[in-house]
Amino acid sequence: MKSVLAILTVVVALVGFWYAACVPMNIHEAAMQAQRAGEEVTPAEAPERRHMGRISLALKNTGLWSTVFSQERPQLPAPHQVAQEFWKTTWGMIERGRAFSKRSLILHGWITLSATLLGFAFGTALGIVLAVSIVHSRAMDMSVMPWIIASQTVPILAIAPMIVVVLAALSVDDIVAKGVISMYLSFFPVVVGMVKGLRSPDAMQMDQMKTWNATRTETLWKLRLPSSTPYLFASLKVGVAASLIGAVVAELSLSSNGGLGARLLAGSYYGQTVQIWSALFAAAALAAVLVWAIGVAQKVTLKRMGFAQ
Amino acid sequence: MMAWVFGSLLFWAAAWALNVRLSRLSAPWVRFFVPALFGMTVIIVWEGMVRGFGVNPVLLPAPSAIAATFVGEIPTLWGDLVQTFFKGALSGYVIGCTAGVLTAIAVDRSPFLQRGLLPVGNFVAALPIVGMAPILVMWFGFGWQSKAAVVVVMVFFPMLVNAVEGLRASETMQRDLMHTYAATPGQGLRKLRLPAAMPFIFNGLKICTTLALIGAIVAEFFGSPIKGMGFRISTEVGRLALDMVWAEIVVAAIVGSAFYGAVALAERVITFWHPSQRG
Amino acid sequence: MNNETIPQVDPPKAVVEARGLDLTFQTKDSPIQALKDVSLTIEQGDFVSFIGPSGCGKTTFLRCIAALEQPTGGNLTVNGMTPDEARRSRAYGYVFQAAGLYPWRTIAKNIKLPLEIMGYSRADQDERVKKVLQLVDLEGFGGKFPWQLSGGMQQRASIARALAFDADILLMDEPFGALDEIVRDHLNEQLLKLWERTNKTIAFVTHSIPEAVYLSTRIVVMSPRPGRITDVIESPLPKERPLDIRDTPEFLEVAHRVREGLRAGHAYDD
Structure with missing residues (x-):
């Protein structure tokens, strides 16, 4: 309970800072x-x-402070403006029965989410398969692993626009193109985490398997995979967040079909700051829900498997 | 034409067979040779397939074409690198990481704030912060300053979380020892907790190298002067000049690895005492 | 003016004085009484061992003296001051169960650590490091890092660190508990020599009967739930103690008394 209070304090402080920042940020427009x-x-x-300067202008015109929180196109919208817009484009749309209209964040969120999940699923599967083969083949380990580790230092997102264009030229569906980038991003944390996890059984446990004359497949199913579960979930959390970022960035280049990234881009073209912020918060909420869902799955699974929490 | 395809596949088979053999040896040169040979195989198969099947360079240029573009366009690539990496990414990285560590030190005396900041920071670090790029470009203009601002926002929270955790990492016994010396809080920070936090701080610094480059490049998709790696990638993609895009990606890969390597080297020198660096 | 007065022998000075000390930890389920009505006087130059099963409060008592724990009742003075004042006047050196050396500092720099904190001059620091390294037989190892030394050597370095500044009390919490028998014997012998040379007052927590008997002038037997003193045994052994003193009847006699004391404390529990 103490930490709930602590978190609340930090959040309130951040929101307070945000409101305070609205004054100098929007004072020119207000004047x-x-x-x-x-x-x-x-x-x-x-x-x-x-x-x-913004601050000296704000200090000279204290009378204008009340107007900085309600502008049409503020430099920095106030939190409640973002919240209103967010509410209007989600629940408000549902109320009016237009949950999937072009202006609805639910639609755009869904577009981004489906690409994210598609890419995440394939990325995870690919990551696990590759990790298993790396652990079982010394040649794979030595040739591929250094490249995987090195490629984590490369800004992979930079490739996103190119992949989108190439896949569009091959007339692949948009969601697949976005999914490919998501897959690419979520695959690395899973490989690295799973290789660590599959190698986590200690020498004694491996020797014990040997004394029972267990095959490599049996060792994989009965020892390696179960012991790698905690590592898997840890990398899944990183992977799903990366996957979402991949989908959003892909949508910057593939904006015709909507999605949160497309909303960001449209907002930045037309100076609709409130729209940008609410799209940003939708993406944040999506990320939070995805990470939270994996966290719940992690808790339940690990508890069932008897890992100490 | 098919000769290219079969030739490259044959090379692949031969190289793989060699790698399988070599990987059983334990000589130190094997550790470098095997991945190098594997990397070469990928490039040769790529080249062979592109030539053999006559793949349209708009889809996938051959490595040789990319190399030619790379060599021919070095001045442009260098200009983009200076704009994106040295001006945008590096300055943002320094500011953001310094701010993260300083904030961690500022809340060091307050376990209450730490308890609040850790989950919030961890949460924010998982968010798609790159999305802030259009806003920051709007605030700070098209120049490198807005890219630096994006990088600052991206690296701040991961750095803060690592530094806060690091400052809490010293053992209870060592803190008790400081207590028995009647050390002041400042002395405890300087002599015990800051050195003990170094492995964590470097972990944050390493994570942030990649984030910095991503932030600077992606922010350029939202507007930039007519140079910069992100600008070049988005315009050349539009012109379907994929060889140039690949050349930029090669630059990004080299710079990204070199940046990471430099931080890892500093880590090796400064935290030489940590078990992970001794082995 | 009378210079002819008979020189008075100073009565032994009480270094640590505990009167009716209580300490209760509040835990989630129920309060735990770690110390109950502990009264003890440790005099200048004593070597006092605390022995007892885990949970008997021996470490807690040591931590109270060091002002690392706050007693909830009773009275405790160290050098005539409160424990916290004594801590701030740097009255004691504390040796923990593990060496707790900083891996990023060399042995010499580890020993300098308290000296830096206490503001000794650079020249004084170097001299003291040299002196204490000699005391614990670690000359020539000052430039090594802790992880380059064996466990026994690390523990010796941590003792050197506690000796480096001018504290006349040495508080040791199972300092040799993690070491093997042979190294432990060796360090016990060295510790006795060191005690003799420096004339410090030592409070020593252990759970080994032979170690307690071999080292101490007085052995305090403690017992758990609640943590309390059940017996205080004055050792009749001479100050000069070669290792083979452990085979003499006197030694075995004292060891027998300690074991009886421990057993009595345990029986109380059943």
């Missing part, structure tokens, strides 16, 4: 609007204001 409405603004000259 312009106030002047158009015929109000007194210091300094009165627009060019003079433009050259002023």
Whole structure:
């Protein structure tokens, strides 16, 4: 309970900081609007204001502070503006029976989620298969493993636009193209984690299997795979987060069919900051739900398998 | 034409057979030779397939074509590298990581704040923060400053989490020992907890090298002056000049590994005492 | 002015004085009484061993003296001060069960650590390091890192670290518990010599009967649930103690008394 309070404190502090930041971030716009409405603004000259620092302008116009939280296109929208937009484009859409309209975050979230899950599933499967073969073949281990480790230091996301274009040229479905990038990103943590996990049984446990004359397959199923479960879940958490990032970034290049990444891009074209932020929060919520779901599966599975928590 | 296909497949088979043999040896050179041969096989098979099947270079250029572009475009690639890595990624990396460590030290005396920051930081570190890029480009303009800002936001939380965990990593017994010396909190931090946190801090620094490069490149997809690796990748993809895209990716791979390697080397020198570095 | 007065022999000075000490830990299920009504005086130059089964409060008592735990009742003074004042005046050196050397510092720099914290001059630091390395027989190892030495050598280095500054009390919490028998014998012998040379007051926690009897001038037998003192045995053994003293009837007699004391404490429990 103590940590709940601590987390709340940190979150409240962050939100408070956000509200405070809205004042200097939006003060220029607020001053312009106030002047158009015929109000007194210091300094009165627009060019003079433009050259002023945000904070000093904010300090000179304390009267304008109340207007910085409700602008149409703020530099930094206030948290409640983002929350309103988020609510309007999710639950609000459901209420109006248009849950899957183009303006609904549910639709875009679903598009991103399906690509994420597709890529994640294939990435995980591929990762496990590769890890098993690495653990069983010394040649695989020595030739492939160094490259896998080295490739983790490479900014793989940079390839996303290219993969999208190549796959589009091969007239592959969009969701598959996005899935490929997600797969690519989630596959690395799974391989690395699973190789570690499959090797986690100690020498004594392996020797014991040997004394029973167990085959390699039996050792794999009865010893290696069960002992690798905690490692698997740890990498799945990293993998699913990476997979989502892959899908979002892929959507920057494949924006015609929607998705959270497409919303981000559209928002940035039209200066719709509130829309960008709410898409961002939708992505964050999606990531949180995915990681949480794997966390629950992890807890249940590990408990059933008798791993100490 | 089929000669290319069969030739490369034959090379693959031969190289794999050799690797299977070699991997049974324990000579030190084998550890380098086997992966090197494997990497060469991939490139040769790639080249052979592209030539043999006459793959359209718009889909997949041959390694030789990529190499030719790489050599021919070195000035452009270098300019992009300076813009994206040295200006955007590196400055953001330094600022973000320093801020992360300093914040961890600032909350060091408050276990309450640490308990709150750790889960929040871990949560934020798993979020798709790259998505902040359009906002930060809007705030800081198209120049490298906005890329640095994206990198700062991306590396801050992973760094903070690692540093906070590191500062808590010293053993109770060693903290008791400091207590028996009546050491001040500052002395305890300098002489015990900061050195003990170094392996964790370096872990964070290593994770952040990749994040920094990703952040700087992806942020350029949202707008940049007419140079930079991300800019080049997105425009050349648009022009279907994939050989140039691949050349940029080669640069990114080299820089990414070199950056990581440099941090890992510093780790080796500074945390030479840690069991993971001794073996 | 009378210079002819008979020089008075100082009465032995009480270094640690505990009166009716209580300590109760609050745990989730129920409070645990770690110390109950512990009264003991340790005098200047004593070598006092605390022995008893785990949970008898011997380590807790040592940690109270070091101000690492707060007693919940009773009175405890160290050098006539409260334990916390004594800690701040750096009255004692503490040796833990594990060596606890910093892996990123050499042996010499590890020994310098408390000296740096306490603000000794650079020259003084070097001199003291040299002196204590000699005391524990580790000359020439100052430049090595802890992980390059054996467990016994590491523990000797940690004792050197506790000796480096001018504390006249040495608190040792099962310092040789993790070492094998042969190394332990050797270190016991060295510790006695060191005690003789430095005239420090030593409080020593152990669960080995021979070790307690071999080392101490007084043996405090403790017993668990609640942690309390059941017997205090004055050793009749001479100050000069070669290792083979352990085969003499006097030694076996004392060991027998300790074992009886331990058994009595245990019977109380059944």
